Amino acid sequence: MRVSRLMLTTLRDIPSEADIISHQLLIRGGFIRRVAGGIYAYMPLLWKVLKKITSIVEEELTAKGCLQTLLPQLQPSELWKKSGRWKSYTEGEGIMFNLKDRQGKELGLGPTHEEVITQIISETIHSYKQLPINIFQIQTKFRDEIRPRFGLMRSREFIMKDAYSFHANENDLKSTYLEMNNAYQNIFKKCGLDFVAVDADSGAIGGAASQEFMVTAESGEDLILISSDGKYSANQEKAISIIEKEKEFTAIKKPSIIETPNQKTIDELCENNDIHPSQIIKVLLYLAKGEDNKKYPVLVNIRGDQEVNEVKLSNEISNILNQNILDIRPIINEDLQKQNISNIHFGFIGPDLSDNEISKAKAWEKTFIRLSDFSASNLKSFVCGNNLKDQHRLFYNWDLLNIKSKVCDLRKAKAGDRCLHDQNQKLKECRGIEIGHIFQLGKKYSTSLNANFTNEKGIESPFWMGCYGIGISRLAQAAVEQNHDDSGIIWPISIAPFEVIIIIANIKNDDQKSLAEEIYEKLIKNGVDALLDDRDERAGLKFKDADLIGIPWRIVAGREAKSGLVELHNRKSKITESLDPKSVFKKLSQEFNTKKL
RNA sequence: CGGGGCGUGGCGCAGCUUGGUAGCGCGGGUGCUUUGGGAGCACUAGGUCGCAGGUUCGAAUCCUGUCGCCCCGACCA
Numbered sequence: 280m281r282v283s284r285l286m287l288t289t290l291r292d293i294p295s296e297a298d299i300i301s302h303q304l305l306i307r308g309g310f311i312r313r314v315a316g317g318i319y320a321y322m323p324l325l326w327k328v329l330k331k332i333t334s335i336v337e338e339e340l341t342a343k344g345c346l347q348t349l350l351p352q353l354q355p356s357e358l359w360k361k362s363g364r365w366k367s368y369t370e371g372e373g374i375m376f377n378l379k380d381r382q383g384k385e386l387g388l389g390p391t392h393e394e395v396i397t398q399i400i401s402e403t404i405h406s407y408k409q410l411p412i413n414i415f416q417i418q419t420k421f422r423d424e425i426r427p428r429f430g431l432m433r434s435r436e437f438i439m440k441d442a443y444s445f446h447a448n449e450n451d452l453k454s455t456y457l458e459m460n461n462a463y464q465n466i467f468k469k470c471g472l473d474f475v476a477v478d479a480d481s482g483a484i485g486g487a488a489s490q491e492f493m494v495t496a497e498s499g500e501d502l503i504l505i506s507s508d509g510k511y512s513a514n515q516e517k518a519i520s521i522i523e524k525e526k527e528f529t530a531i532k533k534p535s536i537i538e539t540p541n542q543k544t545i546d547e548l549c550e551n552n553d554i555h556p557s558q559i560i561k562v563l564l565y566l567a568k569g570e571d572n573k574k575y576p577v578l579v580n581i582r583g584d585q586e587v588n589e590v591k592l593s594n595e596i597s598n599i600l601n602q603n604i605l606d607i608r609p610i611i612n613e614d615l616q617k618q619n620i621s622n623i624h625f626g627f628i629g630p631d632l633s634d635n636e637i638s639k640a641k642a643w644e645k646t647f648i649r650l651s652d653f654s655a656s657n658l659k660s661f662v663c664g665n666n667l668k669d670q671h672r673l674f675y676n677w678d679l680l681n682i683k684s685k686v687c688d689l690r691k692a693k694a695g696d697r698c699l700h701d702q703n704q705k706l707k708e709c710r711g712i713e714i715g716h717i718f719q720l721g722k723k724y725s726t727s728l729n730a731n732f733t734n735e736k737g738i739e740s741p742f743w744m745g746c747y748g749i750g751i752s753r754l755a756q757a758a759v760e761q762n763h764d765d766s767g768i769i770w771p772i773s774i775a776p777f778e779v780i781i782i783i784a785n786i787k788n789d790d791q792k793s794l795a796e797e798i799y800e801k802l803i804k805n806g807v808d809a810l811l812d813d814r815d816e817r818a819g820l821k822f823k824d825a826d827l828i829g830i831p832w833r834i835v836a837g838r839e840a841k842s843g844l845v846e847l848h849n850r851k852s853k854i855t856e857s858l859d860p861k862s863v864f865k866k867l868s869q870e871f872n873t874k875k876l
Numbered sequence: 877c878g879g880g881g882c883g884u885g886g887c888g889c890a891g892c893u894u895g896g897u898a899g900c901g902c903g904g905g906u907g908c909u910u911u912g913g914g915a916g917c918a919c920u921a922g923g924u925c926g927c928a929g930g931u932u933c934g935a936a937u938c939c940u941g942u943c944g945c946c947c948c949g950a951c952c953a
Binding site (some may be wrong): 290691818827 | 877882886887888889901902903910911912914915943944945946947950951952953
């Protein structure tokens with residue numbers, strides 16, 4: 280390709296719409312154009328990148344015996360109602376675009392394809408003899424993000440690879456899950472990314488084990504926790520840890536009630552009463568909205584120095600109620616007023632807050648779902664609210680409170696906590712961009728969609744399923760976020776839009792021109808993805824553009840062209856050598872580590 | 877959803893407070909000069925100032941509404 284034909288439009292100024300570096304560089308380099316909020320056109324340069332990522336993915340998955348397919352984006356609501364996700368995807372998170380056709384039939388624009396593929400597999404696969412099957416698609420998917428941002432990182436229309444596997448038993452699923460884990464490691468390594476695999480919550484997709492693949496970057500939207508020895512890593516939503524023991528009371532005295540006027544916060548309580556946050560039971564009230572549209576008040580006990588992980592909380596409530604939770608949020612004073620509740624005093628609530636207090640609530644269920652984090656239930660003696668304004672209880676214990684509360688892990692793990700696998704290891708924090716996610720779905724979708732096969736014993740049984748996603752367009756941007764400098768992008772060679780750019784310093788100089796053309800022809804003939812900058816522009820401008828769009832290797836036919844020498848420059852190392860064409864080919868073929876040239 | 881900010885040639889912005897019919901830089905075109913790190917000079921094209929109402933002799937500027945975009949937050953008392 281010649282730059283004169285490339286519709287290359289680079290920008291000198293930073294576009295005002297972008298505020299993270301990768302987004303800015305993609306726009307400045309002419310890789311993407313915004314069409315609407317969260318909707319982008321992939322320009323020819325980026326499309327080349329996406330295709331390279333795509334072929335790496337296809338290659339690795341094919342090597343694992345996966346099949347490729349293309350599925351509809353427009354999907355009937357019935358299918359999603361069967362799986363039970365229509366409501367939570369259109370109402371709760373509201374993440375699925377949905378519409379009605381002229382017949383009035385409801386359709387959704389696929390954010391993911393479990394339903395469709397499960398339906399199809401159940402129609403075509405009937406026997407264990409045909410299993411396992413692992414089938415994938417690479418295509419545009421849609422999510423009506425609350426707040427699209429960061430360009431391709433969180434857009435409403437994006438390119439995604441999703442693979443779905445179907446198995447006769449759990450062990451087979453597990454072995455495919457491991458295979459896919461391995462394939463993902465290969466894919467991301469080949470793409471030249473620095474990444475980490477972390478334990479993850481399976482979220483709205485549901486299912487058992489799941490891992491996310493994160494590109495580490497400051498601008499990442501996810502917080503991840505990693506042990507110092509690297510053996511444990513998890514998304515904060517999922518992370519588990521051991522906390523420091525509570526501070527012991529110097530002397531435990533008789534349980535008593537203390538006056539705590541206006542001491543609503545943990546800090547105020549500690550300052551005024553000489554106690555430590557870890558000696559307090561913090562009581563938090565939440566309101567969970569179920570799929571049945573009922574609103575469930577939730578009372579959570581946790582140690583005063585700890586925080587609640589709302590993902591864990593939501594999962595726990597979902598288990599208890601045996602339904603999806605559409606929304607969970609803390610109850611605020613305004614809610615109490617609306618429900619005509621007057622006897623609950625935030626800041627002074629105790630674990631034994633009576634259900635009577637919410638009996639008047641018009642729109643809520645009449646009893647609390649009561650949960651305690653281990654950090655709270657493990658305390659032998661503690662401070663807690665007395666359910667009356669300006670009063671707390673000191674040296675209290677669970678026997679005295681006499682309430683039933685389900686004990687579970689609801690705590691947000693944080694940097695500095697100790698690790699379960701080795702108590703000498705502590706967790707560190709870093710941020711990551713999620714580029715891949717693998718799940719063991721189990722039988723959730725096959726059961727709800729009635730997708731069965733006949734097993735060895737002749738019995739009908741639902742498929743065991745796994746699903747495995749990679750955000751292709753997001754990955755491209757994550758690569759930029761991780762690989763750039765002040766001058767622009769530095770693409771990893773495997774996904775660079777071009778491997779080499781040949782610059783003719785002065786197009787009017789025939790020596791330079793013919794030497795460059797000669798090298799370009801030879802590279803192209805040998806399968807190197809080469810770009811020739813043949814524009815009638817000043818050399819400086821061409822250098823700036825080449826740096827900005829991040830081509831890994833640059834060959835310049837310039838000053839020394841007359842004596843048959845060109846410059847070979849590496850974008851990343853910034854090392855420049857003066858070589859004859861033969862040496863350039865030799866060097867490049869070594870660097871590419873292929874039979875090219 | 878809540879809060880904040882911004883919409884002025886392709887891009888980045890000024891002008892708005894104090895109304896008088898639009899300007900700068902980059903980019904585009906032509907010519908000359910220049911030619912190894914976003915060149916110089918000259919000429920030139922390109923905007924009904926997001927949209928719709930209103931106030932006014934007169935609105936980019938004031939008022940009302942509306943649409944779009946960007947950022948922050950979404951409650952741990």
